[in-house]
Amino acid sequence: MPPFLELHDLDITYPPRKVIRELSLQMNCTGIGCLLGPSGCGKTTLLRAIAGFEPLRRGSIRLEGVKLSRPGWTLPPEQRQIGMMFQDLALFPHLTVTDNIAFSLRRWKTAERRARVSELLRLVGLEEYARRHPHQISGGQQQRVALARALAPRPRLLLLDEPFSSLDVALREDLAREVRTILLREGTGGLLVSHDQFEAFAFADEIGVLDEGRLRQWDSAYNLYHQPADRFVASFIGQGILLPGRIGENGRANTELGDIEGTPPGGCVAGDDVEILVRPDDVIHDDASPLKAEVAERAFRGAEFLYTLKLPSGARLLCLAPSHHNHPPGRRIGIRLDIDHVVMFRRNWSVRCVESPPVPAS
Amino acid sequence: MSLKRRSAQWPWHGLLVVILLGLAIGLWMATKQVNYEWRWERVPQYFAYHDEVAQTAPFTGRIVKVHPDGAYSQVEMIPDAGGSRAIITVETDTLRVADGAQVTEDQEIGVTRHWRVGPLTEGLWVTIWISFASGFIGLIIGLVTGLCRISKNPALRGLAVLYIELIRGTPLLVQIFIFYFFIGTVLNLDRTVAGIGALSLFVGAYTAEIIRAGIQSIPKGQTEAARSLGMSTAETMIHIVLPQAFKRVLPPLAGQFISLIKDSSLVSVIAITDLTKSGREIITSSFATFEIWFTVALLYLLITSVLSQLLFWLERRFARSD
Numbered sequence: 001m002p003p004f005l006e007l008h009d010l011d012i013t014y015p016p017r018k019v020i021r022e023l024s025l026q027m028n029c030t031g032i033g034c035l036l037g038p039s040g041c042g043k044t045t046l047l048r049a050i051a052g053f054e055p056l057r058r059g060s061i062r063l064e065g066v067k068l069s070r071p072g073w074t075l076p077p078e079q080r081q082i083g084m085m086f087q088d089l090a091l092f093p094h095l096t097v098t099d100n101i102a103f104s105l106r107r108w109k110t111a112e113r114r115a116r117v118s119e120l121l122r123l124v125g126l127e128e129y130a131r132r133h134p135h136q137i138s139g140g141q142q143q144r145v146a147l148a149r150a151l152a153p154r155p156r157l158l159l160l161d162e163p164f165s166s167l168d169v170a171l172r173e174d175l176a177r178e179v180r181t182i183l184l185r186e187g188t189g190g191l192l193v194s195h196d197q198f199e200a201f202a203f204a205d206e207i208g209v210l211d212e213g214r215l216r217q218w219d220s221a222y223n224l225y226h227q228p229a230d231r232f233v234a235s236f237i238g239q240g241i242l243l244p245g246r247i248g249e250n251g252r253a254n255t256e257l258g259d260i261e262g263t264p265p266g267g268c269v270a271g272d273d274v275e276i277l278v279r280p281d282d283v284i285h286d287d288a289s290p291l292k293a294e295v296a297e298r299a300f301r302g303a304e305f306l307y308t309l310k311l312p313s314g315a316r317l318l319c320l321a322p323s324h325h326n327h328p329p330g331r332r333i334g335i336r337l338d339i340d341h342v343v344m345f346r347r348n349w350s351v352r353c354v355e356s357p358p359v360p361a362s
Numbered sequence: 363m364s365l366k367r368r369s370a371q372w373p374w375h376g377l378l379v380v381i382l383l384g385l386a387i388g389l390w391m392a393t394k395q396v397n398y399e400w401r402w403e404r405v406p407q408y409f410a411y412h413d414e415v416a417q418t419a420p421f422t423g424r425i426v427k428v429h430p431d432g433a434y435s436q437v438e439m440i441p442d443a444g445g446s447r448a449i450i451t452v453e454t455d456t457l458r459v460a461d462g463a464q465v466t467e468d469q470e471i472g473v474t475r476h477w478r479v480g481p482l483t484e485g486l487w488v489t490i491w492i493s494f495a496s497g498f499i500g501l502i503i504g505l506v507t508g509l510c511r512i513s514k515n516p517a518l519r520g521l522a523v524l525y526i527e528l529i530r531g532t533p534l535l536v537q538i539f540i541f542y543f544f545i546g547t548v549l550n551l552d553r554t555v556a557g558i559g560a561l562s563l564f565v566g567a568y569t570a571e572i573i574r575a576g577i578q579s580i581p582k583g584q585t586e587a588a589r590s591l592g593m594s595t596a597e598t599m600i601h602i603v604l605p606q607a608f609k610r611v612l613p614p615l616a617g618q619f620i621s622l623i624k625d626s627s628l629v630s631v632i633a634i635t636d637l638t639k640s641g642r643e644i645i646t647s648s649f650a651t652f653e654i655w656f657t658v659a660l661l662y663l664l665i666t667s668v669l670s671q672l673l674f675w676l677e678r679r680f681a682r683s684d
Contacts, residue, residue, distance in 0.1 A: 051590055077589040084590040090583035094605050103601075104591035153592055 002065035031189025034204035052077035083155035262342030485640025496561035504569025529567035557629035576611035
């Protein structure tokens with residue numbers, strides 16, 4: 001059985017710039033995925049290529065085994081049975097909510113069309129607003145209309161181009177989860193584009209991290225966090241720092257915080273410099289520990305404090321501690337490492353190292 | 363607050379009135395200077411007049427009887443040479459014969475009066491219908507050209523650009539002459555057809571640019587949304603882009619049609635008797651130059667302001683449904 005969505009060795013260019021380079025991915029049959037990346041990484045371009053709005057320079061796109069795009073040939077968007085939810089929603093301002101939803105059903109029989117529209121209105125909870133125009137309903141309601149409109153013709157795959165980015169954070173995750181439920185109920189695949197990892201985690205089974213047109217990793221949220229494939233993924237997903245160390249004779253990494261057991265990156269021999277990914281939850285605050293670090297910064301998070309600690313060498317470390325452990329900056333506190341999944345990268349000065357903690361996604 | 367604002371505003375209203383009064387007095391003084399004799403009473407007859415038609419005897423004969431019937435009288439007469447009687451209707455106050463009188467053939471018995479449409483009204487009508495006909499044809503030309511202008515096909519796009527540049531780069535007066543003397547002669551066109559043709563082509567080029575801008579002002583997302591919902595390019599244009607674009611281009615289109623009405627005065631140069639040409643003709647017979655030109659200007663103002671009110675109303679109606 002072919003994969004649900006298969007992108008093979010894609011290149012997309014906006015001359016003279018290559019926006020997507022050598023990108024391949026396979027999405028499974030559950031078909032709820034997400035492309036995650038910083039702005040300008042090419043994720044929207046990739047989504048538009050899947051929708052049929054961007055031609056390919058190289059490679060191919062297949063949906064359920066059927067080829068949709070190859071260099072020099074692009075199946076028109078209207079023949080792909082791929083729905084799309086746009087960042088600006090692109091509701092038709094001159095049509096009512098009902099007419100917006102029914103727009104793609106022009107060729108259906110009247111009775112079937114009516115049934116489908118009322119089914120969708122019920123699904124998104126907008127039965128009372130059927131006769132309104134888009135400007136007469138709220139932003140959240142407009143999102144729902146856009147969703148219902150995109151789902152109306154029963155597309156095989158729904159592409160979502162940051163449709164929730166205009167909503168506040170709390171509502172964003174709720175709606176992402178709600179859309180996920182609706183897609184599963186409708187049996188439609190979904191591919192979301194987002195720069196917000198929490199939205200991605202709430203929505204998708206599989207997530208691809210993109211940077212500068214390349215797919216860095218295509219994996220579950222859990223694996224992206226705990227087994228990032230490279231420095232970029234490690235820094236983009238979650239928080240953490242890279243702790244410098246050196247491979248010892250025993251195969252362990254010697255660091256300022258002691259020896260750490262783990263699999264060194266391929267080709268590493270004793271004496272090579274490495275970096276170990278340390279997440280805030282890997283650092284346990286323990287007064288009894290002989291390891292001490294100085295509190296440099298403290299951020300109150302409600303249930304916990306996020307401490308930025310300074311090690312004697314000057315390296316920094318993030319530590320998540322329950323909020324009853326309240327220490328002012330400058331105090332030295334005891335810590336110990338408890339890393340479940342040790343991730344090591346070879347230290348390579350040609351690649352920008354993540355010395356400071358990445359900015360948390362807001 | 364509102365009271366304060368009103369008190370701050372009224373001196374300016376006052377100033378406006380003073381300036382307008384000053385202009386009016388200046389105009390009056392100027393006409394005094396040139397010793398112009400105003401004859402406004404001559405103007406109304408050019409809108410409509412009471413025409414008298416002489417009723418004459420159809421044969422030599424005798425009046426049998428005059429039957430007065432209010433304003434009109436029926437004159438019954440029989441021919442001397444024998445044959446059937448004739449009845450002629452004339453206005454009672456112009457009756458020139460009495461019972462038993464002998465009349466010769468073609469002798470005037472009286473007159474009848476009819477209201478006739480004057481040359482100004484006729485010219486006004488010609489201006490209105492020429493403008494509307496060319497506006498309508500121009501709109502169609504503009505729509506087609508506007509669509510060609512944004513087409514992906516280089517031939518269509520090139521033709522559209524060439525046409526628009528040719529028309530916008532030459533004076534309308536020259537276009538009218540070329541259309542009448544060259545194209546009109548080659549194709550053997552009537553002068554009215556030539557006039558409407560020239561105006562349509564002229565307004566079509568400007569309309570094309572307005573429509574192109576209107577279509578391009580609709581966000582690309584609208585087209586893409588329609589395409590991803592299974593609509594072809596043409597269906598998208600008809601159901602999504604044009605309805606929204608039309609609403610946006612209505613104000614500039616209205617402006618274009620109002621200018622068209624004014625520009626239509628140029629067709630008077632190829633002897634189409636529109637409002638302007640009627641005015642010129644009347645002046646040659648009445649010598650009421652100032653009065654007629656003022657009247658003509660006022661009539662143009664009347665059509666354009668009625669039209670602009672109408673379009674303003676239409677615009678607001680559309681805006682409400684947005």
